[in-house]
Amino acid sequence: MSFVNFQTPLFLLALLAVPLLLLFALWIDRRRAKYPVAYTNMDVLASVVEERPSARRWVPLILFLLALTFATGALARPRTHLTVPEDNATVMLVVDVSGSMRADDVEPTRLDAAISAMRAFLDRLPKRFKVGLVAFSSESEVLAEPTRDRQSVRDALGYLQPEAGTAIGDGLEAAVKQARRSLALDGVQRKPNEAVPAAIVLLSDGAQNRGRLQPLTAAEHARAAKIKVYTVALGTPDGVVSFGFGLFVNSIPVPPDPPTMRAISKATGGKSYTAQTSAKLSSVYKTLGSSIARRTVLREITSWFVLAAALCLLASLATSRFWEGRVP
Numbered sequence: 001m002s003f004v005n006f007q008t009p010l011f012l013l014a015l016l017a018v019p020l021l022l023l024f025a026l027w028i029d030r031r032r033a034k035y036p037v038a039y040t041n042m043d044v045l046a047s048v049v050e051e052r053p054s055a056r057r058w059v060p061l062i063l064f065l066l067a068l069t070f071a072t073g074a075l076a077r078p079r080t081h082l083t084v085p086e087d088n089a090t091v092m093l094v095v096d097v098s099g100s101m102r103a104d105d106v107e108p109t110r111l112d113a114a115i116s117a118m119r120a121f122l123d124r125l126p127k128r129f130k131v132g133l134v135a136f137s138s139e140s141e142v143l144a145e146p147t148r149d150r151q152s153v154r155d156a157l158g159y160l161q162p163e164a165g166t167a168i169g170d171g172l173e174a175a176v177k178q179a180r181r182s183l184a185l186d187g188v189q190r191k192p193n194e195a196v197p198a199a200i201v202l203l204s205d206g207a208q209n210r211g212r213l214q215p216l217t218a219a220e221h222a223r224a225a226k227i228k229v230y231t232v233a234l235g236t237p238d239g240v241v242s243f244g245f246g247l248f249v250n251s252i253p254v255p256p257d258p259p260t261m262r263a264i265s266k267a268t269g270g271k272s273y274t275a276q277t278s279a280k281l282s283s284v285y286k287t288l289g290s291s292i293a294r295r296t297v298l299r300e301i302t303s304w305f306v307l308a309a310a311l312c313l314l315a316s317l318a319t320s321r322f323w324e325g326r327v328p
Contacts, residue, residue, distance in 0.1 A: 086197035100254035124289025136171025167211025
């Protein structure tokens, strides 16, 4: 939750005028009521009382006091924390293309659902971000170096095919190297305690069974580089891949490995997701496309308060004009 603080809080003392003005208006209204006017025609008096608005006549004053409140807040120069997209950000997509991605427990297949979700991710990601693509099976392969050319990444997605084993650590390590190289080319330098404007989205549907580097070792390398890793564990516990024909069909269980995915994201400060349907997977990638590679900054929002004050003042004048013909 974001809170507002003020650079010159002494100006807030002017807010004392708001309750004083309200009390003054109430006193004037009660004073008017002490001076009744004699009416000889009671029917006319009854109609006047019935037509006289009650609470509505106070709306212009309330709006005016709100305008005064916002104007005073603007004088105090308010600030708040806002989440904004990173500049010169690099995002690496890392996708498992092991043989288990043939499984159809996530329709139409795990790999087809992943490709569709990554295309949706590209649609949501800010255009100024660079995107790269790494695929891994028994080995890792950089299919697209970080680029702002979305079409080249889309073309690379079209070449993905299920292959053999699962080398999660090698795939993650390749992505870390690509992200670091991209940031160096952009001349990005951050303070020691700040995360760099880079992120990795890692999708896998199984446990590691190939490769040179263990997943958590690669995660430590990402953490050392201050790159967050967002992980997605794809598939259902009952997922299987079948080989053979007719009576010679062999079904192999291929459950995902959410604990490893959670451990990777936790080690790097990212988030972990599970997806057992194509709709859920698409939703995860759309969310990441809109929120990834963002940072929190402290921004002055004086203009917001000035705008709110102007709108309240205009509303006060409008309601006074059309309802009462005056401010009470």
